[in-house]
Every structure is written in C-alpha cells, then in structure tokens.
Amino acid sequence: MSPPCSPLDGAPATPPPAVTREGFRNAMARLGAAVNIVTTDGPGGRHGFTASAVCSVTDSPPTLLVCLNKGSSAAGPVHANGVVCINTLAAGHEPLSNLFGGRTPPEERFASGTWRVAATGAPMLVGAVVAFDCRIVRTVEVGTHNVLFCEVVGVAEGGSNESLIYYSRRYHTLSGPTDD
Numbered sequence: 001m002s003p004p005c006s007p008l009d010g011a012p013a014t015p016p017p018a019v020t021r022e023g024f025r026n027a028m029a030r031l032g033a034a035v036n037i038v039t040t041d042g043p044g045g046r047h048g049f050t051a052s053a054v055c056s057v058t059d060s061p062p063t064l065l066v067c068l069n070k071g072s073s074a075a076g077p078v079h080a081n082g083v084v085c086i087n088t089l090a091a092g093h094e095p096l097s098n099l100f101g102g103r104t105p106p107e108e109r110f111a112s113g114t115w116r117v118a119a120t121g122a123p124m125l126v127g128a129v130v131a132f133d134c135r136i137v138r139t140v141e142v143g144t145h146n147v148l149f150c151e152v153v154g155v156a157e158g159g160s161n162e163s164l165i166y167y168s169r170r171y172h173t174l175s176g177p178t179d180d
C-alpha cells in the first residue's frame with residue numbers, strides 16, 4: 001500500500017481525507033487554463049460551449065481532448081454532428097466566454113463575435129488566438145462527462161498575441177513575445 005500523501009510544506013503526513021466535489025473544484029481552481037469556445041454544426045444543429053478542459057493528446061495523429069458535461073445543452077448537437085472547432089480565446093473575449101458558458105439559447109450565443117465556417121462545417125471564431133477544426137474520433141464516458149477525442153483536420157492561427165486564461169475563478173490575460 002502506498003504511504004499517505006504529504007503536504008507540500010513538509011509537515012507530518014496525515015491520512016488523506018476523502019476528496020469531496022467541493023474540495024476537488026477548489027483544488028482545480030488553482031490550475032490556470034486557456035479558455036476555449038467549442039463549436040459544432042451539422043444535422044444536430046449549430047451549438048457551442050465554453051470549455052477549459054481541453055488538452056493535447058498526441059501529435060501523430062494530431063489529437064486534442066475536450067471534456068463535455070453530459071447534461072450540457074450542447075451535448076446532443078456535438079454527438080449528432082461528430083465535428084467540433086476548438087476556438088482559443090484572446091484578451092477581451094470575456095463576454096463571449098460568459099455568453100457560451102451556459103443558459104443562453106444557442107443561436108443567441110452566435111449573435112456575438114464574427115464567425116466563419118471551417119472545413120468540417122463547425123463555426124470558427126475570427127479573432128481567436130488559434131482554432132482547431134476537428135472530427136471526433138472517439139468518445140469515452142467518465143462520470144458526469146464525455147471525453148471527446150478530436151482529430152485535428154485544420155488549424156488557423158489568429159493575429160492576437162494575448163491569450164485569455166481562467167485562473168482562481170477569474171479571467172486573466174497572458175501576453176506572448178512581440179516581434180520587435
């Protein structure tokens with residue numbers, strides 16, 4: 001059996017308490033993450049949702065994963081369409097993130113921002129830091145979420161040099177190097 005976890009400050013180890021949902025979320029709030037709007041379109045209709053649970057899986061074939069709550073109104077359309085575009089948000093996109101973050105009807109979400117249609121048919125956000133046009137190649141159910149494995153079939157790099165970051169339940173801006 002493995003020993004109990006030690007606190008990072010070197011204090012004596014105590015048996016770990018059960019991890020509650022609240023405890024897990026509080027811990028996760030300490031992980032900074034890029035903010036993305038994941039969009040879809042096709043026979044299941046146009047939809048999109050804000051997601052921070054996005055991660056690179058492998059570059060061969062280029063694959064990302066997205067964790068999508070099964071209770072989200074976007075879940076049906078995403079699975080019916082089998083395609084998504086992962087649009088990574090730039091500084092100034094906080095209102096767009098909140099708009100796609102729940103409760104607003106799908107077509108009202110797309111009334112903000114400028115959208116074009118990617119090769120898969122999914123909406124691509126003009127002004128995103130980067131956008132990944134993807135086909136969903138596998139879905140794995142874990143608890144409340146579906147993990148979508150998304151093969152990248154197209155990439156568009158935007159002009160913005162400032163990424164939107166969600167950390168400690170707030171939005172922040174991270175600037176990249178400038179050319180000069």
Ligand SMILES: NC(=O)c1ccc[n+]([C@@H]2O[C@H](COP(=O)([O-])OP(=O)(O)OC[C@H]3O[C@@H](n4cnc5c(N)ncnc54)[C@H](O)[C@@H]3O)[C@@H](O)[C@H]2O)c1
Pocket residue numbers: 024025026028029052053067069144169
């Ligand atoms: N992975 C997710 O589904 C996810 C991620 C971030 C935010 N959200 C949703 O956005 C809203 C605001 O989030 P917040 O960060 O301000 O406060 P919060 O306390 O609800 O969440 C803190 C952190 O916990 C994680 N988290 C939250 N809900 C989760 C879920 N259902 N499953 C797995 N991980 C989850 C995320 O990393 C989040 O940043 C909430 O409704 C939350 O459920 C969901």
Ligand SMILES: Cc1cc2c(cc1C)N(C[C@H](O)[C@H](O)[C@H](O)COP(=O)(O)O)c1[nH]c(=O)[nH]c(=O)c1N2
Pocket residue numbers: 035048049050051052053054067068069071072073074097098100101102103104166
């Ligand atoms: C910053 C931030 C980050 C996330 C979210 C929200 C916000 C504000 N949400 C919640 C998600 O966007 C929301 O549940 C959907 O918009 C679906 O809501 P409706 O069911 O349509 O109301 C979210 N949901 C999800 O399934 N996976 C995720 O990674 C995230 N990440």
